[in-house]
Amino acid sequence: MDMAEDRKWGMVVDIDRCTGCQACVIACQTENNILLSTEDIVQQSRSMVWMRIERYWEGEFPDIKARFIPIMCQHCENAPCEPVCPVYATYHNNEGLNVQVYNRCVGTRYCANNCPYSARVFNYWERNTAAPFMDLVPPAQRVAEPMNEYLNPDVTVRTKGIMEKCTFCVQRIHKVSLDAKARGEDIKDGDVQPACVQACPTGALVFGDLNSPSSKASKMSKDERGYHLLEDLGTAPSVTYLKKVDPQHAGTPSRTH
Amino acid sequence: MNKRPPILLGVIVIVVALAALIGAQVVFAQLNQTPVQPVGFLHATHAGQLEISCLFCHRNADKGSNASVPAVQQCMFCHSVVAGETVDKQTEIAKVREAFGSNQPIDWLRVHRMPDHVRFVHEAHVRGLTARYPGITTQNLCATCHGGVSNMVQVSQVVRLKMGDCVACHRATGAPTDCITCHK
């Protein structure tokens, strides 16, 4: 009874479809019990976002363009964050996920330091209303009841001192796998949809088994527009980006392929 | 000038702390504790003598994460009629009828509990153990982790369920030992 059957989860992000609407950002927040990034947290540049959209400017007024790119944990096969954790709280599992084990994490933040994609965020704040020393927690960061009612029961609520990041909605992967096993069936392509993929109105995000030749994600990851972020670093990310198409542009010189 | 070397102080501190730690383990562990339940329900009678299947009451065990306790209504299926043979039993059964009649839930005290950072899914284990040991009776399946409940007058945890025990069984049976399976 082995859950992994040579699966390798991966994502494809089509930058030509992404509009920057932030639906994925909020879907992720609601699904994963992420601490609310209040104004002071954002001002400290410590926003708790697992999925973010970066906006780059190109050119100068009036010939100016803006580009959007959604960035989340790349679940690198050769992840720089994995070997540096002193307590082995993050590792690569046999389904291709870069896994963060919350109860092992002691908060050295070495992994976040090493991540070239700034994909990891650290819980600098307490938020459990039942925690000791609540008086020391600024009111804005305490979970104001009844907002605890919408917390997802399938996802751990992280306390202060824990590192977190995109998990490709591992709770959804497990739920779908377990349900499929209970029915005696296989997971079909498209059954597992992380919250961001599900919300994205333009269909820019696609998720699936990169090892299965028939899956949409696997096919799209081989698209000629495909590239990886910071490829030269050799992190071997599981996320493939499809280049933005701009007929007026010269195009970006491709570095490695 | 104090001639006592500083290292002695350190050793004393460590020994005291360790003693307290181990002491705390003993004091606060749940193994072999038998909480006194609000109603003296006898597994020995129901699961033992009457051989009622565990799943008849703990219906969710083969469907979801937690095994679930039955609603008072389910007790009343029988106990609206069955009043009990001895005075002691009648007293307890009266409590159930009272609860049902006055629309009050019964608050049982938990015996088996995983810490917050563990996600245990009953269904996967029921299915997995059934697949691995075809023909296993429900009683024996549940007894793997819960012990001989069908012999218990009052339920207590008799099987040690520390992570080491889980991992040992997972290794032996080929179940996943991926951290994220239980610690997501």
Place this chain on the structure above:
Amino acid sequence: MEVSRRDFIKITGASAAGAVLFNGCQVPEREMVLESPVRIPEDTINSFENWYASVCRQCGAGCGILVRVVEGRAKKIEGNPDHPLNQGKLCARGEAGLQALYHPDRIRTPLRRSGPRGSGQYQVITWDEAIAELVSRLDDQAKQSSADTVVIATEPTHGLSAHILNTFARNYGATLMAHEPLEHTALYAAFKNLFGQERAPHFDIQRAASVLSFGANFLEPWLSQVNYSRQYGEFRQGGRSRGHLVQVEPRLSMTAANADDWVPINPGTDGVLAMAIAHVLITERLADATAVQAMTGGAGADALAAFRPEEAEKITGVKVDKIKELARGLAAKSPSLVIGGSGPAGHTNGLFNITAIYALNFLLGNIGKSGGVQFNPAPPTPELAANLPATPMRTWGQLASRIQNKQPKPVNLLLVHNANPLYSLPPTLGFGNGLKNIAVIVSFSSFMDETTAMADLILPDHSYLESWGEDSPDPGVGYQAVGLQQPTVEPSYSTRSFMDVILALAKGLGEKTRSGLPWDDYKGALEDIGKKLFALNRGSVRAPDFASFWHGALQRGGWWDTQSSPTLPNPRPPALSRQMSLPGFEGSDTEYPFYLHVYASNSLYDGRGAHLPWLQMTPDPMTTVSWQTWVEINPKTASQMGFKEGDIVIVESPAGKLEVPVYVYPAIPPNVVAIPTGQGHSSMGRYGERRGANPFLILSSKTEESTGAMAWGATRVRISKTGKSYRLPKLEGSVLAVEPDDYKVVEITR
């Protein structure tokens, strides 16, 4: 090391205690209790989840949602894959709806004011008392003065709730008004004139080869963001050849950022540009000949002599070559679709602009065709086809005068639901000043917004996740579709559905008011509509009896019929206006050198989302700023005036002043500044109030000349320093995000 005995005991005691505490922190008592409920309702068995289909109410689009409910609590909102409008997709505001349900500042019971108005002092009353008081007051007004001293202010709506409100107001004799901050009045007036329909058309973006958008922010909250975004995805990479998008507007919006070409234009002159494009299309024989004949009365390009590209260039700022390029581009790639939105609509010549823009579709021959402007059939029953459109701002101005002057009749009773005119009507209109002349103000809001904070009686509504409802989306999808909204959780508090309250009021007021409203509650009314849908014997839900039909429709999230071919408009090409209409502005360009471009925030929209912290933390797509308001200023202008990011400046119009931090925005013309709507609430709960600035406060009360709609683009401003500064909370770093030439994060290909 010296250690005293006392210190030694302290240290060991502390370490022992620490060790025990660390390890032995008892599990909270509540976790060691397993409750046997008396009866287990089948849908709250531990850890099981149920999914309920409903309709999202975070904007007017009406997307279908699925709500995950675990143990009676809503946990996640997702798009309903079956609903034809959004097909399983959802936007940021839809996802954030859980916070509107579980919010610490929700009004939990009916309240009656116990201190002076605006003091925030209220006492809790029962529903019976609240309804009885309201019925008695309504009764009094009807008997004493006559009912038209009663004003009901709500949001624009359609369908059964519009039918009930219209009927109630008509029977009773109240004045019914709908407030929409960035009203679509001019847009819908143009649709009516051009296409002969009260409903918006369906823009078939996904099959267009080329889309020219004049200030239509269709990838942002405008009309139907999720539907248009889904279509946009297909438009770009749907397998057919990639579509070409051009966005014309003064400031590069998120939609413009996704366009292949952004054409900056002088505010309010979009109609002139559209007519110039028409001129080119006609002159170069690129337009549909029959349409040209009809639209110019046979005169051809001469009819549009006033709009020759050379003239248009002087007015719009768009060069002649560009105008020709736009026109030729539309003709070259077919089908091409032209749309116009809030930018051109929100001017004194808004109707002229929008009409000219949409008229181009006739010249391009895409009316009713694939990839063009398609029409939506009316909903299948009269109740579902009922409409309560936005009341133009001019009428609100007249109401404000009436309230202030008490002429011709005073307003004695104001009922407000899903509207916040104190926040979003420009103060120069005088609505806020007049409130003291209204004897009784009643609000049905769930939150203490500005208008509700002035209420004397509050009868809080349910959250949309706790209520019944329906929505035939407008704009629709090209066929009849009725989305069904159902309660996903039991109401948390002592709130009541607004529609239920209206029906209870009708019942209490007697025969005359109740006529046509036989239902005791809205659920009953909705089921009656369901029976009518069932009787149609067509569509997506077929069943042998009504109960099964209704069950099926609720499960799927609604009823729709892709097969029916209802009669659709077949509009004739309209005559083109020969007269140029230019935008008017409040403030001379010498005293007020900048155009103020107010735009809807992607997350807070028109201010209605400000109380939800998830929406507050959503970074703005273009600036990545959250939790605050900012004013966007061109880099050269900023440097000339000595501003840098975070400097708090005074943005002053003839109507008022605002203090706002600067954001140096690279994609806005030097003479335009932009401020997003949504913040600046004086009352909106702990997350929404007293942050940012509200641009509605400094807008002129100029209106669109034909429709009387709000002209939010008609304000000019001047900017001055305060010397203060504020660190803007934003996701991006402090260095301008431009990628180095040799190392791109976003790679681009032709």
